[in-house]
Amino acid sequence: MEYNFKDVEKKWQEYWREHKTYRVENRSDKPKFYVLDMFPYPSGAGLHVGHPLGYIASDIYSRYKRLKGFNVLHPMGFDAYGLPAEQYAIQTGQHPAVTTEQNIARYREQLEKIGFSFDWEREIETCDPHYYKWTQWAFIQMFNHFYCRDAQKARPISELVKAFETNGTDGVHAACTVPMEFTAAEWKARNEKEQQELLLNYRIAYLAETMVNWCPQLGTVLANDEVKDGFSERGGFPVVQKKMRQWSLRVSAYAQRLLDGLETIDWADSLKDIQRNWIGRSQGAEMLFDLKGSEEKIEVFTTRPDTVFGVTFMVLAPESEYTARLTAPEQQEAVREYLAYVTKRTERERQSEVKRVTGVFSGSYAVNPFTGEEISVWISEYVLAGYGTGAIMAVPAHDSRDYAFARKFNLPIVPVIDDGQGHDLSESSYDAKEGRMINSGFINGLEVKEAIRAVAEEVEKRSLGKSKINYRLRDAIFSRQRYWGEPFPVYYKDDMPYMLDESKLPLELPEIDKYLPTETGEPPLGRAKNWETEEGCPLELNTMPGFAGSSAYYLRYMDPHNDRALVGREADAYWRSVDLYMGGAEHATGHLIYSRFWNHFLYDIGISVEQEPFRKLINQGMIQGRSNFVYRVQGSNMFVSAGLKDQYETTELHVDVNIVHNDILDTEAFRKWRPEYATAEFILEERKYICGWAVEKMSKSMFNVVNPDDIIAEYGADTLRLYEMFLGPLEAHKPWDTQGIDGVFKFLRKFWRLFVQDDRPVVTEEAPSKEEWKVLHKTIKKVAWDIENFSFNTSIPAFMICTNELTALKCHKRAILEPLAVVLAPFAPHIAEEVWHLLGHNDSVTAARFPEWDEAYLAEEAFDYPVSFNGKVRFKLSLPLAAGEAEIKAAVLAAPETVKYLEGKPVKKMIIVPGKIINIVA
């Protein structure tokens, strides 16, 4: 009988569960290692074959680390709050918790079948009050802290209050929403409400009137990373800009630290680049421009102070504070009209019509502090209110956007940089930072880079401004007008927000009758009865966004049952941070920024012992679907095989990939698939119906979703695990394609036959030969290297070669097969356990030690060194492995006359690379 994967896999999965094989303690003599997967959102569709790719890779690594003698924390849980469950609830009235629990049960079952080594006792669900208690707790801490720029860390808000009471804002360098100045006396003169309002300007979790991404269809606001090209990422609905009073997290205060932290962690450069771009540090200067006939000044941010002599006008963002103040009476009407036009436009229109140049003259004039010239002040949507100061100095000659604006409104264009190539300014602007300054007073003749420095110094000297670093990174909007999320631990008194006492946590999500906004437009929580404190103060109606629950879950896994702290000191000090984090690169600007921010904050307040939560990050690629097509001859129920379809007029139809094998359609299954195909006729080629195919996203509508359960039923979990790894490099995107899975399956059967033949164990106690040792050690070395370097796709061939070689040698020796089983265990744990058991062990292979390889077995007696002549291999010298220069020379001298003359040409030069190759030049 052949290898029976069904019974074997079931047996070992039960064994692991009963013996709690993968349970891990928070203390150990062994070194620790923390391997984490990005926990899934349990959707109603269940796992498809693409989901486990990263889990398999991290499981291989976890198992390997365990075999290498580490105490490995490898947990799993569920990111349980989310829009799909809520929308399902709206449609059906079913409580999202019910749907979510069902989906989680299904996911857990599917995951167990794949044979992962998770410690399920540490499972967390973000919608569990025992868990979200700590999400709420963290929020309270953020409310109670501000970011001190001097200390470069979060500080208790009480310190800030003390500072205000003694010196006002003098000497306070705190991250804030709007810069403010007041004295201690002014502070004390304010009442409680006014003081609270002021403090919101500094808190790390704060409530403020801000411009937000509002999605009318979803009825909620969204964070920047949840908006793609002006549409909501989930659902794809239009998003508009709207001013609303919302909770935000002061992520921007941490911009520099998040940037610096990237240098200390082992992530793919491409992902670091994405985060660097998202943080968008830009070094420049803030500069003040006087207004003509007014005490007002306009402050601008620029990265090109060198071009200040080329400033010929200024532009204000329509939404900026300046716009109302600087509009001259005679321009009131025109400006009002323009603003009406701007507000009407959606974010989407603004983005898709970037080339469209619009604007209006404000009626004011500013004065260029360097030339003394009067310049007009304009208002245009191409200037963003949210970046810099919301106003710019325009240099049309050297900025393409300013250039387009100047062209449209006939404003002067003055070149101040000579690129030395005679750039034609009637065609386009010259934006490069290269060349010499002209028309620029005291900086004439300087190189651009020198000029930037010179003007910056002059600006400081004349107190016209100061150098300044701006970041693109914005604060994260933290309110969602939804039901299925964490409630805020917030109540309102006199319209000001206050935090619930920590002893009141968790504040549990209330039951409501319907999951829709109220008739008055309040969020769903507005429907909750008695949604107020004991004193009768109303509670917050918004809930937290999806990223709240996933921002510190890795800490909770360390100590998941602790009800006194998010994570206990000891557990935290032991596990510290995640050593290996496996997950998709699509979270680069969302989860991976937020959780880094969150962890930096927790570090500041002494909760997390490490600043960076994830030491090493591997991004597994996406597995795409491979769709299959059938071709229906138009106007008939005839289907023609792909190779013959061009002879007919056909319609291409998606066909369920589960009734197609290696692109050959199971015609009987097809007839049963849908009633309308019951009478289908087929035009075959070589007695087969061949389907067409294409790579598409894996989705229900394309009928290309492959369920891992089906693969496991047919081939077993070990084959699924090996095959997913064999498919290609872990990081690459690749289509799911079962052609080739047979090869992996065959390997496992072959491997099995090394241990069992004709139902009998065949392992012997004979001493292995030199050759057999070599096969083993070669494999150990290769696989160990591959695992350490996440090159799992190349270790499967190593196993195949090893098995083939041992089969050819008829090797059934314990001394070879026992260590080999351990080496295979991370990849194919079920079969490894079974053969381990067969070899007479009563424990799990998990307790074994990953074998070390011994170079002595790998040493070659001799090696054929190719000797090339003018680059072409002419003959080979057989020499000891890693022969030195002297040995090679000796061999060459002993060699025939051909070395002096090759192909009739005298040898001029001989290149000897010790241990490698000899090359001869004529």
Added chain:
RNA sequence: GCCCGGGUGGCGGAAUUGGUAGACGCGCUGGACUCAAAAUCCAGUGAUAGCAAUAUCGUGUGGGUUCGAUUCCCACCUCGGGUACCA
């Protein structure tokens, strides 16, 4: 537009980083075993020429560095990802 990655047989992909390109698997061809099929095993399989040994060409294109380049440099073509009036 800007910033990253990739382009290797019929296909998925190796080549651990400058040293015999195409490992391994799939597919295909032929053979063994079988009444037959499945399963299994063996051999072949980049292109061209040749019975053959072998020769020539060959890692997106064109140049360069090197005794030697899939690997390094320059330019271009192309596919994928990120980002975008960020001053």
